[in-house]
Amino acid sequence: MHDILNHFCVYHVNAPGQEEGAMPLGLGATDGSHPDVFQYPSVDQLADMILPVMQHFQIRRFIGVGVGAGANILTRFALCHPKAVDSLFLINPTCQKAGWTEWAYQKMNVFYLKKGTMTEFTKNYLLWHWFGDKTLEDNHDLAHVFKEAANKVNPVNLCYFIESFIRRSDLGIVREHDTAKKHEVRTLHCNVMLVTGDNSPHVDSTVDMNSKLDPMETTWMKIADCGGMPLEEQPEKVCDAFRLFLQGMGYVPSLSQCKIVEKRASSHHH
16 A cells, blocks of 8 residues: 555544544533533534645545545535545445444443443444454454554544434435436545445445445445455455556556565565
8 A cells, every 4th residue: 555655645634532642522612520512513514624624735636535434424525525526435434324223332332432431342342343243253463453442542532423423314325327317416426436345344335325326436346354444454455456446547557566566575575
């Protein structure tokens, strides 16, 4: 992936309060005794926050890479600002509102997180949400790394973010087969690649989203031997898919598979 990213300027955008070591949000707005008065942005408002970031860094168009909730937020932005988005590379996206099972589990998580505690129940749910059962059984080291990382997230801030995400609306995107009417429906007007793992808990969501997008501009990919975190579990396969996606739009034409394989072999050798 390093060889690809060398050709681009990369901006990493966190949702408010979700960065490692973040201070609790909302405490500054009151005397600290009533954090519930703090109003965290909705997912649509989070999407709107991307525009001032673009204006600050004088970015006219970008290629968006998002995972899970981030993929949903980037899609919302692209629907509202199609001229600002060149293409989207989305991992485990969803275009639906939260189902009852997701809502119930996340409400339990919110109950614990709001108290400022990252419980084992919440950690285990997050690990399942990230990886799925098979990866948790087969790759204990990777699961342990992310379980430790969960301890560095501010639980109250995560509570706000989860509440915002489970209140999301359906994106309302529609696949229109009549070319003359495509401009009349709500859909993405850019190249899109949807990626998931064959053991991901979110396969069905990606299939559903793929069924609602224009097949001429959308590619769906399921990575073998992979759970819900393709970037961490199968980075080389994701890198190859991303390279081909970019090259299909005319980017990094000089970057060949042979060069990447040679560099990987050299890296493994050393």
